[in-house]
Amino acid sequence: MIDKIEYLTDGDKKYPIAFTLNVMERAEEEYGGVGKWVKLMRGSEPSYKALKFMILEMINEGIDIENDKLKENQKMDFMTSKQVGRLISRIGFEESGKQIFKLINTALPKDINPKNVVTTMSRK
Secondary structure, three states: OOOOEEEEEEOOEEEEEEOOHHHHHHHHHHHOOHHHHHHHHHOOOOOHHHHHHHHHHHHHHHHHHHHOOOOHHHOOOOOOHHHHHHHHHHHOHHHHHHHHHHHHHHHOOOOOOHHHHHHHHOOO
16 A cells, blocks of 8 residues: 545635545445445445545544654544535545545555456455
8 A cells, every 4th residue: 555645625725635454444444445445436326325424534643654754732633424524525535535535446456456446355
């Protein structure tokens, strides 16, 4: 995995997003894996709940990574699900989805692609 932080921008406010093993683990716990999450997003009726879940996890992971570099009094607060829902409403469902898929595609090793994460990762 490539450790990379990107930012969702809402006006003059930037929210760090990161796609790491921690985020993949949360997707596995919630949806059975990143591949299953991707299927929910690529269906004829994409899941708003699934998008909000992934953006919440990716933002809070980005905040956690950035907080590691900050002094205690400079640390950012983690976002709540409701705050992320409002953020997606402002940015737009499509734009939010594009930005996180872009980061997922760049963060995954080249031999793993979100379309086949389930089959690649579940080989025994």
